[in-house]
Amino acid sequence: MLLEASEVSMAFGSFAAVSGASLAVEEGEIVGLIGPNGAGKSTFFNCLAGDMQPTSGRIVFAGVDLTRTSPETHALAGIGRTFQVPATFEDMTLLDNVMVGAFLRYPQPEQAREHARRILGLTGLGGYAGQRARSLGTPGRKRLEIARVLATRPRLMLLDEALAGLTPTELQQAVALVREIHASGVTLVIVEHIMEVIMTLTKRVLVFNQGHVIASGAPESVVREEAVIEAYIGRGRRKRRQ
Amino acid sequence: MRYGAVTLWAALLAYPLVLYNQFYWDIGVGLLLAAITASAWNIVGGYAGQVSVGHAMFFGIGAYAPLLVYHLWKLPPVAGVPLAIGLSLALAVIIGVPTLRLKGHYFSMATIAIAELIRIFVGTWDLVGAAIGLQGPAVGRGWWDLTFRSEIPYYYIFLGVLAVLLSVTAVVERGRFGYYLRAIKAGERAARSLGVPVQQTKLKALMLSAAFTSVAGSLYAIKTGFIDPESGFGILVSVQMVIVAALGGAGTRLGPLVGALVLVPAQTAINTWFGGGGTGLTYILYGGIILVLARFEPGGLHELWHRAAPLLRRRARAA
Numbered sequence: 001m002l003l004e005a006s007e008v009s010m011a012f013g014s015f016a017a018v019s020g021a022s023l024a025v026e027e028g029e030i031v032g033l034i035g036p037n038g039a040g041k042s043t044f045f046n047c048l049a050g051d052m053q054p055t056s057g058r059i060v061f062a063g064v065d066l067t068r069t070s071p072e073t074h075a076l077a078g079i080g081r082t083f084q085v086p087a088t089f090e091d092m093t094l095l096d097n098v099m100v101g102a103f104l105r106y107p108q109p110e111q112a113r114e115h116a117r118r119i120l121g122l123t124g125l126g127g128y129a130g131q132r133a134r135s136l137g138t139p140g141r142k143r144l145e146i147a148r149v150l151a152t153r154p155r156l157m158l159l160d161e162a163l164a165g166l167t168p169t170e171l172q173q174a175v176a177l178v179r180e181i182h183a184s185g186v187t188l189v190i191v192e193h194i195m196e197v198i199m200t201l202t203k204r205v206l207v208f209n210q211g212h213v214i215a216s217g218a219p220e221s222v223v224r225e226e227a228v229i230e231a232y233i234g235r236g237r238r239k240r241r242q
Numbered sequence: 243m244r245y246g247a248v249t250l251w252a253a254l255l256a257y258p259l260v261l262y263n264q265f266y267w268d269i270g271v272g273l274l275l276a277a278i279t280a281s282a283w284n285i286v287g288g289y290a291g292q293v294s295v296g297h298a299m300f301f302g303i304g305a306y307a308p309l310l311v312y313h314l315w316k317l318p319p320v321a322g323v324p325l326a327i328g329l330s331l332a333l334a335v336i337i338g339v340p341t342l343r344l345k346g347h348y349f350s351m352a353t354i355a356i357a358e359l360i361r362i363f364v365g366t367w368d369l370v371g372a373a374i375g376l377q378g379p380a381v382g383r384g385w386w387d388l389t390f391r392s393e394i395p396y397y398y399i400f401l402g403v404l405a406v407l408l409s410v411t412a413v414v415e416r417g418r419f420g421y422y423l424r425a426i427k428a429g430e431r432a433a434r435s436l437g438v439p440v441q442q443t444k445l446k447a448l449m450l451s452a453a454f455t456s457v458a459g460s461l462y463a464i465k466t467g468f469i470d471p472e473s474g475f476g477i478l479v480s481v482q483m484v485i486v487a488a489l490g491g492a493g494t495r496l497g498p499l500v501g502a503l504v505l506v507p508a509q510t511a512i513n514t515w516f517g518g519g520g521t522g523l524t525y526i527l528y529g530g531i532i533l534v535l536a537r538f539e540p541g542g543l544h545e546l547w548h549r550a551a552p553l554l555r556r557r558a559r560a561a
Contacts, residue, residue, distance in 0.1 A: 049435060075437030083435075089428035100425040103418045104437040112418070152436055 002027040002187055003048070003079075003156055008057035010043050017043040019211040020057070023189075025156070030178075030188040032198040032219065035208030036232055041191045042084060044208065045160055048189070049081040050074035062155065075104060080154030084161045084191075086141035088133040094120060094144055095129040101151030116151055123147040123177060139170045143177070150181065157181065159190040163197050175200060195223070207231065247496065251405075258397050267393035273506040274400035275462055279479075280486035280498030281407050282454035286447040287484065288492035289420065291427030292342065295480050296353030299337075299360050300330045300452040302474035304459025306364070309376035309469055318386040319378050323460045330456035331449050338448045342441060345430075354477065361475035375470030378463065388464050396465045403461060404499070407454050411495050414450075423447055427493065455483075478524070485528050488535055491544025500543055505531075 003025040010018040018040040025031050033041045046052040048059060050071040059067045061077050080101075089097050098116035099109075106112040120126045123143055128136070133144060142162050149157055163174045171194070178201060182188055192198050198205055199219050207215040207222055209231035215222050222228055254274075258267050279301060286292050307329065308322030341352040365373045382389030390396060414420045422443045425433040434440050463469045473479070486505050491497025505527075512523045539546050 051431070051435070071431075071434040072437050072439050075435060081435050083432065087429050087432035089425055089432070092424055092428060096421065096424070100421050100433065100438065101436045103421060107418055109417060109421075148436060 001025070002029075002062060003189075004058075004060045005044075005048060006058050006060075008044065008047055008054045008059065010040075010047055010052060011055045016211050018047065018054070021206075021208070021211075021213045023048075023206060023213075025187060025189060027155075027187055028182075028185070029204065030182055030190065030202045032202035032205040033189065033191045033208060034193070034195075034198060034205055035214075039208035039231070040211040041208045042160060043211075045081070045158055045189075045191055049079060049158055051081075075152055075154075078153075078155035079158065080149035080152050080156070081158040082142070082145040082149055082160055082162045084164075086138065086145050088136070088141050088144050088148070090134040091132060093130050093132055094125055094136075094147075097133055097144055098147050098151045101148040104152045119147050119151045122180070123150065124173070139166050139174070142166075143174070146177065146181070150186075154186060156187045156189065159188060159192075161191055161193065164193060171197070195219075250496070250499070254401060258394050264393065267397060269507060269510050270397050271393050271400060271465065272510070273502050274397065274404055275458060276482065276486050276506050277499045277502035278400065278404050278407060278458040278461070279455060279483045280490070280501060281404065281411060282451050282458060283483040284451075284487045284492060284494075284498050285411065285414065285423075285454070286444070286451040288487050288494070288497070289414070289423040289427065290444055290447045291493070292444055292448070293346075293350045293484065294353040294448075294451075295350045295477070295484060296355070296357030297451070297455050297483050298475045298477065298479035299333060299353075299357040300455035301459035301462070301479050301483075302357075302360065302364065302469075302471075303329050303333065304456030304461075305463035305469045305474040306370055306376065306459075307456075308460050309378050309463050309467075310370060312378055313371075313376050318383075318388070319460075319464045320386065320388055323457065326456045326460050327453050330452040334449045334452035335445065338445045339441075342444045342448065354480070357475060357480060358477065361471050361477075364475055365471040371470075373471065375468065375474075378467035380467070389467065396461075400461060403457060408495060408499070410450075410454075415495060419443065419446070424493070481528060485531055487542075488540075489531055489542055491542035494542075494544045497542055497544045504543070 001024055003023070005021070005023045007020045007022055008018060009016065009020055021044050033044070035041050043052065047054045050066065050069055050073060053068050058065065061079060064077060066074055066077060089100065095116055098119055099112045102112040102115040106115050117129065120129050123146060125143060125147055133141065136144060146162060163171055166174055175197060178188065190201065202219055204217065205219045205222050206213050207228050214227045214231060215225045257270050283294065283297050287294055304326040307326035308319035311317040311322040311325065312319045337356050341349055344352055364370055370376060379387050379389060422433065422438045425438055426440055426443060430440050459474065486501040487498040489505055490499065490501025508527065509524060512527065516523060535542060
């Protein structure tokens with residue numbers, strides 16, 4: 001098992017954002033996390049990335065307990081993440097952005113630059129290496145974030161709505177990129193609202209609602225489950241429909 | 243840019259020989275001191291975006307230590323320089339560990355508070371001359387006291403220190419450390435997610451910055467042969483570093499030097515025109531610069547040039 005998060009809970013005062021969520025990911029898998037807004041997906045994600053330390057529970061990655069360690073340690077262990085709202089380094093060039101990630105494994109600037117250029121090429125950003133990140137639109141920034149994480153040579157990538165807000169063509173390209181990353185041996189956990197993406201990319205999804213994992217399994221069967229439909233469209237509406 | 247930098251250095255080397263006059267030498271030495279302090283501040287304040295407004299604490303330590311070793315043991319003031327660097331590094335660690343966890347304005351406010359506390363404490367501490375301060379050797383006992391009648395030797399010593407500092411900055415800029423500093427400035431959370439050891443990197447930057455600021459303080463005290471709490475630890479010392487760097491372009495290698503080239507002659511002009519009555523005008527000048535930068539060009543003259551240069555080039559080509 002590559003990642004094993006067991007009974008993870010995260011509370012802010014009396015509000016429990018995540019309650020006893022568990023997730024086990026095998027090397028080479030793509031797992032999807034879905035659920036309505038405010039269901040606790042991003043908080044759970046932040047716990048997995050080391051951005052938040054869970055109130056209780058345990059997170060083990062490649063046999064190492066990372067429950068109470070910093071995001072730096074998570075990155076070093078091989079967990080990379082993107083952000084829901086792209087957090088690119090706006091005044092730095094695309095090459096410099098990716099080099100920051102590359103330095104994690106290549107401390108020498110020449111090696112880091114070479115690696116960063118390779119990654120920019122792989123993610124289709126090679127032609128814009130010298131531009132500042134602020135010159136990119138949302139799709140470009142999301143792609144740059146993926147490139148920056150890839151440069152850290154992660155074993156597990158956590159993509160937080162990395163494909164949201166893209167046009168159908170951009171979405172197709174982004175799905176192809178995610179497939180390519182997966183084919184290169186990176187395991188993926190993705191939070192996504194676009195069901196089409198979840199259906200295309202994942203073989204297993206977890207559904208969050210009000211901080212709990214209410215269902216898990218193959219996406220086709222999960223979306224038919226009573227609890228999942230209720231979470232998305234509500235009990236009253238279903239009753240009215242019946 | 244390369245030709246520009248070569249021209250700038252050639253001009254700085256030739257300056258005291260071309261403008262052979264005490265008045266211009268004074269301006270030159272003041273300009274270089276402002277450039278050194280602002281460039282030292284720039285490492286942590288500009289590149290890493292941790293805007294310290296209390297760097298006078300390191301400048302003051304640097305200024306007091308040489309005169310203290312002379313005052314206590316009659317040692318040449320320059321012997322106090324390593325002591326000052328050591329003390330500044332220790333202070334950087336002591337205040338950096340807790341304060342560098344603070345974000346944005348809170349860090350700035352904490353540094354102001356610490357520097358002011360030190361200023362008040364030094365002002366009441368008899369060992370360091372309390373409110374009166376300390377004096378260096380009135381007449382040099384030998385070359386090692388570094389008391390020169392002419393300003394020219396000081397000018398070239400200061401220029402040498404500035405060259406070393408800017409070379410170190412260039413090395414920092416090109417290496418992993420420099421990239422990490424800029425990433426921290428752009429977004430700490432994202433930087434941490436990429437494995438950047440944020441606290442450790444910020445602390446290293448503060449230590450490097452503190453060491454050079456302390457050297458600047460030592461140079462000032464050795465040259466003037468006198469220091470008191472206000473000229474060593476006063477808030478205006480800290481504010482000047484921030485303004486000079488921000489005016490030229492914080493987070494750029496030559497920005498602080500460019501800022502000093504503009505600000506120091508402007509200050510001297512005010513002092514010359516208004517004499518003693520113009521002291522308060524320095525504050526007005528600083529306030530005005532802060533307003534203009536905040537409203538129109540937070541990136542300073544460096545950013546302004548980068549935006550204007552392509553337009554000028556296009557216009558020149560069209561003509």
